[in-house]
Amino acid sequence: MAISKTRALAGVFADEARHLGKSARTRARLMDAAVGVFARDGFEAASVNEIARAADVANGTFYLHFKDKDAIATEVALRIAGDVARRLDAAMVDLDDAIERTSRATRQFLEIACGQPEWGWALLRAMWSLPSLRKQMASYLRADLKRGVRQGAFTVKVDDLLIEVFTAMAASALLARLNGEAGAEAGSKVAELQLRMLGVPAKRAAATAWRPLAPEALPG
Amino acid sequence: MAISKTRALAGVFADEARHLGKSARTRARLMDAAVGVFARDGFEAASVNEIARAADVANGTFYLHFKDKDAIATEVALRIAGDVARRLDAAMVDLDDAIERTSRATRQFLEIACGQPEWGWALLRAMWSLPSLRKQMASYLRADLKRGVRQGAFTVKVDDLLIEVFTAMAASALLARLNGEAGAEAGSKVAELQLRMLGVPAKRAAATAWRPLAPEALPG
Amino acid sequence: MAISKTRALAGVFADEARHLGKSARTRARLMDAAVGVFARDGFEAASVNEIARAADVANGTFYLHFKDKDAIATEVALRIAGDVARRLDAAMVDLDDAIERTSRATRQFLEIACGQPEWGWALLRAMWSLPSLRKQMASYLRADLKRGVRQGAFTVKVDDLLIEVFTAMAASALLARLNGEAGAEAGSKVAELQLRMLGVPAKRAAATAWRPLAPEALPG
Amino acid sequence: MAISKTRALAGVFADEARHLGKSARTRARLMDAAVGVFARDGFEAASVNEIARAADVANGTFYLHFKDKDAIATEVALRIAGDVARRLDAAMVDLDDAIERTSRATRQFLEIACGQPEWGWALLRAMWSLPSLRKQMASYLRADLKRGVRQGAFTVKVDDLLIEVFTAMAASALLARLNGEAGAEAGSKVAELQLRMLGVPAKRAAATAWRPLAPEALPG
DNA sequence: CATGAATGAGCTTTCATTCAT
DNA sequence: TATGAATGAAAGCTCATTCAT
Structure with missing residues (x-):
């Protein structure tokens, strides 16, 4: 300690x-x-x-x-994003089901970002002004969405816009949580909405999104 | 011309x-x-x-x-938002079906905002930094979402977070269009995703979101 | 009224x-x-x-x-000073004794200036920045001081410096009164000091300076 | 040199x-x-x-x-006033007679202030707009005036107004000298007037105020 | 490498002054 | 005469950036 x-x-x-x-x-x-x-x-x-x-x-x-303020901002954002992505990846390394992976990604992303509100804000601002950051985060996401399509779980076309929209949904939940307008349940709510959007039946979406996260999957 | x-x-x-x-x-x-x-x-x-x-x-x-920069920013944002809302309202005055209304709102919002890219950018930036603007736009939206629930078309709980998420989806599409990363079809794509998210069956969502907009409903 | x-x-x-x-x-x-x-x-x-x-x-x-701010300031100051001088003059028209005149001039000047604090402040500021104003007020004063010398009451040499010093004493009392640091007795106090400075025996100075002002001599 | x-x-x-x-x-x-x-x-x-x-x-x-203009003005004024006070104090350290001290204070104050006309002007303006400066200078003065009363030399009541008036007399002489309207004798003239005002017999006042200042008492 | 004093462009804001109406 | 919108110089102040030490 x-x-x-x-x-x-x-x-x-x-x-x-x-x-x-x-x-x-x-x-x-x-x-x-x-x-x-x-x-x-x-x-x-x-x-x-x-x-x-x-x-x-x-x-x-x-x-x-x-070099200047922009340089440190970019570097900070990329390092944070990289760190977050690494932790998400590590937490899902042995998870095969795309529905589960997608839900977890959103929920844990929020947990991590809210657990360190300063990082959360930095990430949020950076996502807004650094397209390169969004691209970086998108690559992980795209893989899972494609996996879901392959597994027959998602019935959408995976393209850039879908990625942007999906990301924006998570970002809006992050903003609401950081603002104090939403509580800890926001992660599950948004994950459920995302799964429904991707074509997962409502029941399955709810079941997956609201299943308690295993403690070892939480950020430390 | x-x-x-x-x-x-x-x-x-x-x-x-x-x-x-x-x-x-x-x-x-x-x-x-x-x-x-x-x-x-x-x-x-x-x-x-x-x-x-x-x-x-x-x-x-x-x-x-x-008085200062804030004063003009607020006035500009409210005037723009008011103008956009008025035009959306006018275009849907005789439309009762919530699915149709919701889809149209997103699609026409994008049409209007992209038709005047400066307004689009201003709106986008204002939505980011003026919560009051988001609240104002939310009130129209909330009415339509509740209508959809009443009509049995939407199977979600309408709360603040849903509004934020829904709005963020439209905003992300607007950003993609203004950036030139997405074309005119972005409106239909996002509207379809939104309807799916709200619980509208995939087929109905696609049919509604991709139905051509009547020319008279387009911005002039 | x-x-x-x-x-x-x-x-x-x-x-x-x-x-x-x-x-x-x-x-x-x-x-x-x-x-x-x-x-x-x-x-x-x-x-x-x-x-x-x-x-x-x-x-x-x-x-x-x-023409500009200076012009109105000067004109206002001169008009005020002229007005005050006229009122002082009128109140002493039939007064021959220089000691009495000198004491009254100071005391009534303060009464007038404090009775209309705005004029008082304007006068004070003007005396500081407009030498011409001091010259104007000096001419009345010089006559009385010379009269006192002629009458054998004052044992000083009447020159510019004496006038300036005499005026400054009254001005400092005015400042103290306008600031609220001194009360109504300030006029008598200063008049007494002035008379002593001019060579009037202490007893006579006190008697004259503290004699109640006839009501008709007060500003209306 | x-x-x-x-x-x-x-x-x-x-x-x-x-x-x-x-x-x-x-x-x-x-x-x-x-x-x-x-x-x-x-x-x-x-x-x-x-x-x-x-x-x-x-x-x-x-x-x-x-921090701003006020900050430098206050610091400058206090430093100048402190410096002047220190020099006056040093020049009178072994002087017991209040009449002598009072006369010297005024005369040397003028010498110092006129020897460095910029400091003189700064002091004058500061005395006008910084009451705190007047208060600081007053404390030295008050001690000497009280000493005079104790010694039976001064027959006045020492109060705030007296201090203000006394100070104003010196200030008006300073102004006249800086303006070039008065010469080096102004110090003696004013000192004499001040002593008379305080109750010192005319002869003694004149003798003290006009006695040549020892060269070593002059500012270097 | 690190320092921190110095720079000067540029920001917000006020205000004496002009001029078309 | 009177109006009041417009002007633009100049004020107070901040801050990214440089450079001698």
Whole structure:
């Protein structure tokens, strides 16, 4: 516990960089700080000085590590997205059923993003302004949707628009949760709607989406 | 055609104010300019100076007509949303079937927003940063969804989250169209997905969503 | 009483101009408004627009009557100073004793200026920034001081510096009263100090400075 | 002499900060510049940009060192007042006679303030708009006036109004000297008037106020 | 590598002033 | 005369970015 507490304080990136060189550690501190500042002030209102201050480095130091505000924002977003995707993947590595996979992906995505609201906000803002991020997340998703079609579970054509729409549904639920307008059940609600949309019979959709998540599948 | 071209150049608000006093015309010019700047730069990045320049008035003139950027943004967003809602309403005044209404609302919303891409972008950005705008649009939608439940066509619970999700689906399609990633068929695609999600049988959903829109129902 | 109330509402200048042409009346309204705005906001912070608004005329109208803010300020100050001087003069027309005259001048000046705090502030600010105003007020004063020397009551050399110092003493008392730091007795206190400074024996100075002012000598 | 000339050019604050860090030196330059601009334009009319230009730094640099115009004005005024008070105090440390002290305070105050006309103007303007400055200067004065009363030399009641009036007399002499309307004798003249006002017999007042100031008591 | 003082463009806002009506 | 919309210079202030140390 003490360790995880320290982790939280130091920030996830700083923690990962603990054993790297000084430069990498400073860089990581900046990224952790950026996540916090973006989440608090929003991307536009965040200032480089503020990020540097939060990272406890001189403002000039920022520019040794990042070209500008956009650069750190993009990097942070991609790293977060990559991390989230990796965790989702790991949680579903031995799961074959597409319906189950799709439902879990949405539900666990929300759990992870809401468990670390700062990351959640950063992700949300990044999904809005970084198409490349959406593309990255889409590749995992596309595979599962295609799998569902192959398995005869989904009766839709899998194309870019479907991916966008599916993603937007999850994103809107994330926004509602981060805003406090929706509770923990939002994940199941949206997963159910998504499955219905994909052609899963209502009963099956409800059963899958509302089945309790195994504790080991939850974020740690 | 010549006329509609002039209209486009002058901007919709300026056009409406053509016969009003000088003050109202300047105000309208500023609103048209704001639409363009918000659409191009986003709300946060837009500057009052830029809006004034686009409206071809001195920067000080802006403050004769609006207290600040928020004031013009809110007014523009509400006027646009009101205009769109009015047009949707008018097109469906004699339509009773909820499935039909819901499908049409999404499809025509996209037609209208894409027909005037600047308005489309402004709407999209406003929906992101003005919750009040989402609430306003939601009220129309909620009525139709409830109607569908009453008619036995929709098998979902109508709550805030459903509204948000439904709206997000339309918004994601709008984004794809404005980005050029999706074509005119995006409206039907999304409408179909929405109907499936609401519980409409796949066949009926497809039939309704892809039925050609009567020309008179299209925006003029 | 009703009349004097109306006077107060309309402003002194407007009242004086009641029977003049329209232009003169507008001009007078502007001057009354300026007195109020200068007193409330200070000269620097006062804006022409605000004066025009207080006078209930269009902002452009201001420039038909005054070249700029300085012009109206100077004119207002000189008119006020002239008015005050006239009233002081009238109240002392049959008074020969220089000691008495000097004491009364200070005390009644304070009464008048404090009776109309807006005029008081305007005067005070004007005395600070308009040397010409100080010169104007000085001429009356110089006559009385010389009279006192002639009468053998004052044992000082009457020169510019004495006038300035004497005036500054009255002004500082005015400031203290307008600030609420001093009460009605400030006039007598300062008058006594002035007389002592001029060489009047302490007893005589006190007796004169603290003798109740005849009611008819008070401002109406 | 060459050195003292350089000092004058660099400004007193900059000179004091010569051996400090770069930040402190820039800050000092800004304060010197502010003294000059306040003296020339007055506090209200002075602009931050103008101060920065006079200090030969970028406008943004100003805000690295001071929150706003008020902050630098207050600091400058207090530093000047403190400096003047310290010098007066030092020159009178072994002086017991209240009459002598009071006379010297006024005369040397004028010498100091006129020896550095910019500081004189800044002081004058600050006394007008910063009551806190008057209060600070008053505390020294009050002690000497009370001492005079204790010693039986002054026959007045020492209260706030007396302090204000006494201060105003010195200030008016300072103004006259800075304006060029009065010469070096103004100090003695005013000191004499002040002593007479306080109750010192005319002869003694004149003798004290006009006694040549020892050279070592003059500002260096 | 890191620092942090300095920069200056650019933002929001106010306001004295002009001018077509 | 009077109006009031429009102007544009200039104010206060912020912030991404550079650079000497």
